[in-house]
Amino acid sequence: MRRSPANESPVQNVREPFDSSHVLNGLNVLNGLNESHPLVEIRGVSKSFHKTVKDSTTEIKALADISLTIRKNEFISIIGPSGCGKTTLLKIIDGLIPYDSGKILIDGKQITAPGPDRAVVFQSFALLPWRTVLANVEFSLELRQTSKEERTKTARDYLKRVGLADFENHYPHELSGGMQQRAGLARALAVNPSILLMDEPFGAVDAQTRQLLQEELLELWQRERKTVIFITHSMDEAVYLSDRVVVMTPRPGRVAEILDVPLPRPRVSEEVRRDATFVDLTNYIWGSLKKAMENHH
Amino acid sequence: MNSRIGTHVLSLLSLAALWEIAGRAMNSTLIPPLSQIGAAWWKLLMSGKLLANLSMSLTTLAIGFSLAVLFGIVVGLLMGRFRAVEHFLDLYVNALMSAPTTAFVPVLILWFGLGVESRIAVVFLFAVFVIIINTMTGVKQVDTVLVEMARSFGAREREVFFKIILPAALPAIMAGLRLGIGRAVKGMVTAEMLLTLTGIGAMIMQYGSSFATDSLFAVILTILVIALLTMRAVQWLDRRLTGWKAEIAIE
Numbered sequence: 001m002r003r004s005p006a007n008e009s010p011v012q013n014v015r016e017p018f019d020s021s022h023v024l025n026g027l028n029v030l031n032g033l034n035e036s037h038p039l040v041e042i043r044g045v046s047k048s049f050h051k052t053v054k055d056s057t058t059e060i061k062a063l064a065d066i067s068l069t070i071r072k073n074e075f076i077s078i079i080g081p082s083g084c085g086k087t088t089l090l091k092i093i094d095g096l097i098p099y100d101s102g103k104i105l106i107d108g109k110q111i112t113a114p115g116p117d118r119a120v121v122f123q124s125f126a127l128l129p130w131r132t133v134l135a136n137v138e139f140s141l142e143l144r145q146t147s148k149e150e151r152t153k154t155a156r157d158y159l160k161r162v163g164l165a166d167f168e169n170h171y172p173h174e175l176s177g178g179m180q181q182r183a184g185l186a187r188a189l190a191v192n193p194s195i196l197l198m199d200e201p202f203g204a205v206d207a208q209t210r211q212l213l214q215e216e217l218l219e220l221w222q223r224e225r226k227t228v229i230f231i232t233h234s235m236d237e238a239v240y241l242s243d244r245v246v247v248m249t250p251r252p253g254r255v256a257e258i259l260d261v262p263l264p265r266p267r268v269s270e271e272v273r274r275d276a277t278f279v280d281l282t283n284y285i286w287g288s289l290k291k292a293m294e295n296h297h
Numbered sequence: 298m299n300s301r302i303g304t305h306v307l308s309l310l311s312l313a314a315l316w317e318i319a320g321r322a323m324n325s326t327l328i329p330p331l332s333q334i335g336a337a338w339w340k341l342l343m344s345g346k347l348l349a350n351l352s353m354s355l356t357t358l359a360i361g362f363s364l365a366v367l368f369g370i371v372v373g374l375l376m377g378r379f380r381a382v383e384h385f386l387d388l389y390v391n392a393l394m395s396a397p398t399t400a401f402v403p404v405l406i407l408w409f410g411l412g413v414e415s416r417i418a419v420v421f422l423f424a425v426f427v428i429i430i431n432t433m434t435g436v437k438q439v440d441t442v443l444v445e446m447a448r449s450f451g452a453r454e455r456e457v458f459f460k461i462i463l464p465a466a467l468p469a470i471m472a473g474l475r476l477g478i479g480r481a482v483k484g485m486v487t488a489e490m491l492l493t494l495t496g497i498g499a500m501i502m503q504y505g506s507s508f509a510t511d512s513l514f515a516v517i518l519t520i521l522v523i524a525l526l527t528m529r530a531v532q533w534l535d536r537r538l539t540g541w542k543a544e545i546a547i548e
Contacts, residue, residue, distance in 0.1 A: 094449055114449050126446035130464050130541045139460070140450045171541055191450070 039227050040070040040093065040195065045102035046252075047088060061252035062088045066102070068246060068255060070229065072194075075221060077230045077238035079285065080248030080256075081293055086231045089253065090199050093229065094120055106195070116144065119188035123200040125180045127172040127187075134159065134168035137187045144191060158186040161220065178209035185217070189224065198230045202237070214241060215269050222266060235285045239278055240267065247285060249292040256292045259285065329511040338515035346500075347519065354485055354496035355523075357413060361420025362481040369425045369477065370470060373432025377466070378458070383433065394426040398484065402491050416488040416495070423484030424477040431476070435469025436462055468542040471535040478531050482524045 047063040062085040070076050078086045091097045093104060095114040104111050106118075119140065127136050137155035146154070159165055162182040172180050181201055188196060202210045214237060221228055232238050238245045239261055247257045263277055272278050313331050320330030329337075341347040376383040376390075401422060402415075409415040439462050447461050489498020497516055504513035 096445060096449055114451055116451065118449075120446070120449045122442060122446060124442055126440075126442045128443065128461070128464070130467075130539070139447075142460075143447070143451045143456060173541075 037072045038069045039072040039074075039107060040068075040229070041103075041105040042066055042068040042070075042089075042093070043103040043105070045089075045092065045099050045104060047085070047092060047097075047099045063092075063099075064252035064254050066253065066255055068258070070227060073225050073227055074244065075228045075230065075242050076244045076246065077232055077242040078246045078248060079232055079235065079238045079289070080253060081250050081289065082233065084248045084250050085253030086248055087199055090120070090197050090229065090231050093195075094118055094197050116191060117193055118195045118197055119191050119193035121181070121184050121188045121196065121198040121201045123203050125172070125177075125184045125204070127180055127183055129172055132169050132171055133164060133175070133183045136172065136183055137190050140187045140191045154190050155186070158190045159183070161189070162186045162216070176209070177205040178213055181205060181213065182216075185220075189220070193226070195227045195229065198228060200231050200233065203233075210237070211269060217241065218265075218267060235282045235289075236273065236278075238285065239263075239281050240269065240272055245281075245285060247288045247292065249295070257288050259288075326508060326510050329514065333511045334514045334518065337509075337511035338519070341500075341512060341515055347497075347516075350496045350500055351519070351523075354489060354498070357416045357488070357496065358420055358481055358485045358527075361417040361484065362424055362478060364417070365421045365424035365428055365477060365481065366474060368421075369428030369473065370432050373429040373470070373473070374436055374463075374466075376429065377433040377436025378462070390426055390429050393422075394430060398422050399487055399491065402488070406492060411493045415492050416485070419488035419492070420481050420484040423487070424481040427480060428470075428473040428477045431473025432466065432470045435466030435473075438469065439465040468535075468539045471531070471539055475528065475531050475535065478527050479524065482520070482527060486520060 045063060045066045046061070049060045049062055051058050051060055066089060078089065080086050088097070092099045093111075095111050095118070106115075127133075128139065131139065134152070134155055137159060138151045141151040141154060156165070156168065159168055162185055164179060164182050164186065167175060167179065172183065175183070181204075184201070202213050205213065218241060228241075230238070230241060242261050245259045245261060246255055247259065248254065249256045259281065261281060263272055263275065316328075316331045320328050320333070338347070372386070372390075376386055398419070402419060405415045405418045405422075409418055443461050443465060444457055447457050452460065485496075486498045486501070489496040490502055493499075494502055497520060500516045501513065504510070504516065
């Protein structure tokens, strides 16, 4: 675990702007992640909202010229201050809302609507309160015309993977926030998407649960081999989980920096968080965010 | 729950005792003792008069309320779902909701005559607006995150409506039915007293004007019991359909 070159030369690496080619090589070797095949290509995407207050319409620029290429099976985090449009970007990638200009390609094809290759995990869990946990996980499968037996079988399987096997007949309000989000994760995984879109999924749970869920997510990701686009405003969460961290500026949201995380995997939470690379990178991101926010004001 | 039923029984028994004592002490036809009312009720029941009138009244109630539920839910859903429909209709719905429905009785007589159709129309008008408004509010208050979630998993309009909006609005719709059944009972009795004298409304008018107070109270108590029972029936249905909501409320 401690044999990686990235671990031995952390400080200089981090203080300087990143030499991504150098780190990227190291990363690929470490992860055995040789498919650098681009899965999601975001090219110059912009988005404005129109807000009407008392007959006068103002245009709010949410995203400006976002370009980002995400590799297959990559874990990428998007971090930025509130109002930087990161959730908007996620919804655009999901196909829930249209964008004004630019292009988004998934596997080379332009997206126009939600598709079976993507699934979202929502910040507020978005579980149906009138359905049991099992029926909630089955919901995503129902919309894809799977047979009843198959749905139940698949849903049970994923509930087991997120550790909720014994709670399938509970209603969401009977579960803690952490358990509700596990159900939300199971619902997303059940449709077997290649891309998991996570919108501040652990933002609504307490700190201890949050850390636990992060570890579980990494374990799942390692086993399931999915591409994860993870929205967060927590710097250590972004660094701990990701291969790369995208730092965004406040309104209009632009890509300020894209940083590689040269920490070896599998990452053991307690060790990683004490690692000098982790600490330096977290501090560096804080500096970058601070700069972006100061420029804004 | 059990202590609640116990308290209910205690409350009813004390009221009955108080009534009996007061009635005997005053020895007036205006407040007959409860035992005398009970005897009058038994007589009405045995003569078949009470049941005959009651079945007539309840038929009106059932038809009028069913129409109000059907029409109210459909219109409420459309108003909640489509902004244009809401803006097209909300003026009338709000006006008719707060207007005294009794004022329309003469118009209904002109339109439908003095038969059962008019009485059904009165019950319908008493109940329908509160059902429309509750249904519409329920639809509009559906958490947009849930709709977004469904769309994100590929739900089409139909699926969004039947799998998200309808179940999410159900508690509000049921609250509308609960308020509606109360108003429907009021409409039923009002129609029978103001239109042709029929059903239990007619019995009230008849015994009231002939000072047959024991029979009068017997009929009034019967109406109270019916109001309570119909309300209970709707509550039972509500609990069957939206039990999940009740449990959240308790927490």
